[in-house]
Amino acid sequence: MKWQRAAGLMLLALMLGGWHAVNPGTGPGPGKGSATGWPVPRFASLRSNEIYMRAGPGFQYPIIWVYHRFDLPVEITGEFNVWRHVLAPDGGVGWVHEALLHAVRSFIVIGGRHTMRAAPRADAAPVAYLDKGVIGLITSCRQDASWCAVEAGHRHGWLRRADFWGSFPGEAIK
Incomplete structure (x- = not known):
């Protein structure tokens, strides 16, 4: 009886491991989602102010994180039916239902305070000062550019x- 339970748990672990075989943080590439056919990994954002992240791809799995940040960016690292395996900026990893995500490209400021500029240059006039944890929208990034056009708090500029x-490094966003 114990060996059957152990075999069942091992099979479950192998199945869960296969759902997100692409390493997070590598950027859009040859990986394709099994449910959508879209690139994996890719970024999306949270569609609500209360999102439950689960231990597995289904409502029967326990909630392991609750996020309260509308438009928080998350990296989709895998897919299973209507569930997306995601990595949050704080390192949280779990499964979120696709209805709770949207394709809006957002960002979260990391590190300390950073300056949003009027142009994509370090000597351009400051538009706003953004502290760690500020969430905004990415309006565009040229491929291989080190600056992106962003919007935060009704201010537009470059970060x-x-x-x-x-x-992702070198990713073009339109």
Whole structure:
């Protein structure tokens, strides 16, 4: 009886491991989602102010994290039916129902305080000062550019890609 339970748990572990075989943080590439056919990994954002992240792809799995940040960027690292395996900027990993995510490209400021500039140059006029944890929208990034056009708190400007989490190095965002 014990060997049957152990075999069942091992099979479950192998199945869970296969659902997100792409390493997070590598950026859009040859990986394709099994449910959507879209690139994996990719970024999305939370669609609500209360999102439950679960231990597995289904409502029967326990809630392991509750996020209360509308538009928080998350990295989708795998798919199973209507469930997305996600990595949050704080390192939280789990499964979120697809209805709770949207394709809005957002960012979260990392590190300390950073300056949003009027142009993509370090000597451009400051538009706003963004503290760690500020969430905003990415309006565009050129491929291999170190600055992205962003919006935060009704302010528009440019922010260094290294100052936020929500895009892959060298990724073009339109």
